[in-house]
Amino acid sequence: MTKNWIPMSHAEGVAAKQAHVALPEGTYEREMSKEGFFGPAAHLYHQNPPTGWIDWEGPLKPRAFDTAKFADTVDCVWKARTLLSNPHCQYRHLAMDRAMDHLVRNGDGDELIFVHDGEGSLFCDFGHITYNEGDYIMLPRGTMWRLEPKTLSKLLLIEATNDSYRLPDKGLVGPHAIFDPGVLQIPKLDEAFLAQQKTPRQWRIVIKRRGQLSTVTYPFNPLDVVGWKGDLTVVKLNWRDIRPLMSHRYHLPPSAHTTFLASRFVVCTFVPRPIESDPEALKVPFFHNNDDYDEVIFYHKGSFFSRDNIHPGMISLHPCGFTHGPHPKAFAAGAKATKKETDEVAVMLDTRDALDVGTAADGIEFKGYAATWNPDGFRQAAE
Numbered sequence: 048m049t050k051n052w053i054p055m056s057h058a059e060g061v062a063a064k065q066a067h068v069a070l071p072e073g074t075y076e077r078e079m080s081k082e083g084f085f086g087p088a089a090h091l092y093h094q095n096p097p098t099g100w101i102d103w104e105g106p107l108k109p110r111a112f113d114t115a116k117f118a119d120t121v122d123c124v125w126k127a128r129t130l131l132s133n134p135h136c137q138y139r140h141l142a143m144d145r146a147m148d149h150l151v152r153n154g155d156g157d158e159l160i161f162v163h164d165g166e167g168s169l170f171c172d173f174g175h176i177t178y179n180e181g182d183y184i185m186l187p188r189g190t191m192w193r194l195e196p197k198t199l200s201k202l203l204l205i206e207a208t209n210d211s212y213r214l215p216d217k218g219l220v221g222p223h224a225i226f227d228p229g230v231l232q233i234p235k236l237d238e239a240f241l242a243q244q245k246t247p248r249q250w251r252i253v254i255k256r257r258g259q260l261s262t263v264t265y266p267f268n269p270l271d272v273v274g275w276k277g278d279l280t281v282v283k284l285n286w287r288d289i290r291p292l293m294s295h296r297y298h299l300p301p302s303a304h305t306t307f308l309a310s311r312f313v314v315c316t317f318v319p320r321p322i323e324s325d326p327e328a329l330k331v332p333f334f335h336n337n338d339d340y341d342e343v344i345f346y347h348k349g350s351f352f353s354r355d356n357i358h359p360g361m362i363s364l365h366p367c368g369f370t371h372g373p374h375p376k377a378f379a380a381g382a383k384a385t386k387k388e389t390d391e392v393a394v395m396l397d398t399r400d401a402l403d404v405g406t407a408a409d410g411i412e413f414k415g416y417a418a419t420w421n422p423d424g425f426r427q428a429a430e
Contacts, residue, residue, distance in 0.1 A: 052087050066090050067298045069327040077370055078335040083313075083397060084300040097334045097370040098420040107366050111416035112408045114163075115360035120144045120199070124151045125255055127204055128407035131343060131364065133400040135311040137206035138343065140407070144200070147193040150269065153186070154256035156208040159307060159314065160184040161394050163347055163360065165200030169193070170243055170270055173280045174234030181347070181392070183284045185212050185307065190281060191252060191269060201360075203345055205396060207309040215305040215313070220292065225306075230288040233280050236272070244271050286347075286392055289318050296325040298333060301395060312340075315395040319349070321388045334372035340397040341366050349391040356419045362408075363416070366401065374419055 061071045070076050070092065077097045080088035112130065120142045121127065127141035137155075162182045169176050169184060171192035178184060178200075186192060188211070194200070217224050234240075245268075252263045284306070292303045304315040323330050342365040351357050355374040365371045 050086075052081075055087070060092075062092055063090065065297075067329040067333055068296070068325070070329070076329070076333055077372075078333055079338070080335070081339060083337060083340050084302045096375070096420075098372055100417075101421055103417050107368055108417040109366075109369075109371060110364045110404070111357070111413040112362045112364070112411045113358075113360060113413055114140050114201070114362065114411065115358070116411040117142055123147065123149070123253065124194070124204070125253060125260060127202075129405040130362065130408040131402040131404060133398060133402050135208050135210065135309070135400055136396070136398055136402070137204070137208060138396060138402070139204040139206075141202045141204055142199065143194060143196050143202070144198075146195040149251040149253055150191045150193050152191050152252055152254045153188055153206065154254055155188070155258070156206050156210050157188050157212045157309075158186040158190075159205040159207070159212060160186070161203040161205070161345070161347075163201045163203060163345075165196055165198045165202075167194060167196035167198070167200055168239065169234070169281075170195065170240060171234055171281050172270065172272055173275060174236040174272070175240035175243075176232065176234040176281065176283055178283070179285070181286045183286075183306070185282050185284075187211070187279055187281070192281075203394065205314060207312075210309045210311070212307045212309055215308050224290075225292060225304075226284065226289050230284065232283040236274070240270070244268050286316055286318050289316055291318055291320050293320050295321065295323055296328050298323055298329045298331070301332070301397070304395075311400055312396060312398040315397070317344075317389075317391055317393040317395065319388060319390050319392070322386055324387075331373040334370055336368075336370050337365075337397075338367050340399055341402045342371075343396040343398070343402070345394040345396075347392040347394060349389070351391045351393065356413075356416070361413070364402065364404070375421070 063070050067076065074092040074094065075096050077091045077093060078088055080086060117140065122145060124141060127139040129137060129139050131138040162178050162180055164180055166179045169178055169192055171190050250265050250268050252269060254261045254263065292299060301315050304317055305313050306316045307314040344363045346357050346359055346361045348359050355376050
């Protein structure tokens with residue numbers, strides 16, 4: 048149903064004419080919006096930073112987790128650690144250093160893999176494809192597959208539970224913007240794929256459905272396809288093939304960097320880009336309320352220009368319902384325009400439904416994260 052928003056456009060007191068541009072001197076802009084920056088919005092101009100809290104009690108506070116603290120590896124995809132979840136999304140971390148001796152099939156939804164580190168091969172119904180650091184691999188629900196890491200592989204797995212991944216509507220910029228579909232790669236029925244069919248032994252398929260596992264055993268390798276046709280397959284995309292939307296005069300919202308979407312969440316990719324050069328334009332993410340989505344960022348590599356106390360492999364979780372934005376050092380650096388371009392690579396997950404934190408994430412939490420916006424006088428920083 049089309050949403051009939053209450054029509055209203057008004058300005059009161061001291062306010063900028065254009066959002067994120069030429070802020071009134073001595074003010075801090077905060078955006079309230081609906082539908083993750085796509086609906087009605089208000090921009091409020093404060094005398095103090097909206098993130099200048101000195102204390103925080105209760106479960107809504109921002110949290111951060113460090114996957115670099117995970118030391119052990121697993122031999123099956125379904126042993127991946129569940130970090131965050133809701134009925135529409137499972138967000139897991141996997142570390143694997145040896146070839147799987149069985150196949151898996153996800154009956155619960157499409158799977159999206161992001162390769163944080165490592166290289167190797169993926170074998171599936173559609174053939175063989177290699178993977179390297181920075182690759183996304185999308186596996187349609189029902190695909191049989193297994194991994195053969197060449198080096199220790201650290202992966203994010205984002206399941207679209209009971210759903211499918213799609214590409215965003217690119218609107219006025221056309222279908223070849225951000226990334227041309229021509230850069231997508233698919234598996235091949237190559238020599239490596241044909242060779243693995245000849246392994247003379249029993250093979251197991253471990254199938255996940257409704258969160259439960261079933262094992263089916265065959266006296267042959269079920270990856271015995273000799274050909275296929277159609278418009279459904281595994282696809283691979285590396286972040287280096289993403290050419291982000293940019294504006295030198297206006298700071299674009301994160302939604303401009305959407306890479307994949309499902310019905311109840313989106314996956315965005317932040318890649319290196321020039322920083323806004325217009326002297327009046329805001330040069331860091333704006334303070335904002337995102338009251339419709341939980342926001343998760345996985346920091347893959349580089350220097351994260353809006354964050355402090357963050358390194359590659361960390362994950363931040365900002366639940367919907369409070370104001371957040373750049374750390375003080377990042378905001379100050381942006382005001383001085385000390386950097387001309389970003390060098391960060393990060394994967395953002397925005398979910399329409401609240402995420403639950405898994406016990407695996409509890410064990411790697413950076414307890415002082417909420418204090419990093421105001422490190423002086425925050426009594427929880429010492430926890």
